[in-house]
Amino acid sequence: MKAPLTEREQERLDVLRDYRILDTPPEQAFDDLTALAAYVCDVPIALVSLVDTDRQWFKSKFGLEATETSRDVSFCAHAILQDDILVVQDTHLDPRFAANPLVTSEPNIRFYAGVPLLSPEALPLGTLCVIDHEPRELNAAQIRALEGIARQVVTQLELRLVSARLAQALEKINLIEELIPICSYCKAIRNDAGYWSSVEAFIKQHADVAFTHGVCESCIEKHFPEVAEAMRQEDAYSP
Structure with missing residues (x-):
């Protein structure tokens, strides 16, 4: 049966x-x-x-x-x-x-x-x-x-x-300890096969992580000065 x-x-x-x-x-x-x-x-x-x-x-x-x-x-x-x-x-x-x-x-x-x-x-x-x-x-x-x-x-x-799982973690640590070729301008990373990819793509390939994107305070000041000024004024009026 x-x-x-x-x-x-x-x-x-x-x-x-x-x-x-x-x-x-x-x-x-x-x-x-x-x-x-x-x-x-x-x-x-x-x-x-x-x-x-x-x-x-x-x-x-x-x-x-x-x-x-x-x-x-x-x-x-x-x-x-x-x-x-x-x-x-x-x-x-x-x-x-x-x-x-x-x-x-x-x-x-x-x-x-x-x-x-x-x-x-x-x-x-x-x-x-x-x-x-x-x-x-x-x-x-x-x-x-x-x-x-x-x-x-x-x-x-x-x-x-x-x-x-420990062996996989050690592989990731060894990878981090090595010198990683990174573009001085766009910050792309070159893999072992000689291909360039974004930092996000490289890290996702070697670690189980996902990304969200935002803008730090320094970049807001540099690229969006009007937004930075509005944020300062909002902070000034906040109780």
Whole structure:
């Protein structure tokens, strides 16, 4: 049975893409967490699964060769619809999954437990899930441990995001520290490709800022003396 979309689906996908983690190479920090989840729950398979538009992609996988599957057959697409852990003790007895190709053929999922990976905005990005080829249960201690490991997965996602933003900030600082060619007359700036652009265009290219325009007091005196005189008179009559 195909899972419905989440209530905040587009917002969820936007946040997932902001992490810039889809289709990135394996990382030890995530692989350590899936190995720990498999050990704690005593199962052969554990995954960090991120639910994309039409697929679930595995950032980390323990005991499985596949790197992704269709979202249509994804167990995790069901798990992200709820706030807490989804446990399927026996897929053969659950009408949502009994005819699922992942159950009736490789990897022959018989047991599944998935904890949603919730962003700081409480949006589910995917799951930390564990899988077995036999029906089973998790005890309370295993569930608590799995939930704790899932929180650590989100922490790693946040660390990657912060590191990327810091790197961008350092690039901007390095740019500012360099000598920037500027025209002595019109104040245009020359970029690395040799093209001249306005100060506004240059800064917008290298920093997330917008501009508003006004006229300072000195320029009002120089270019609009009648306006400057009117402003002085207005100030003189103000209480």
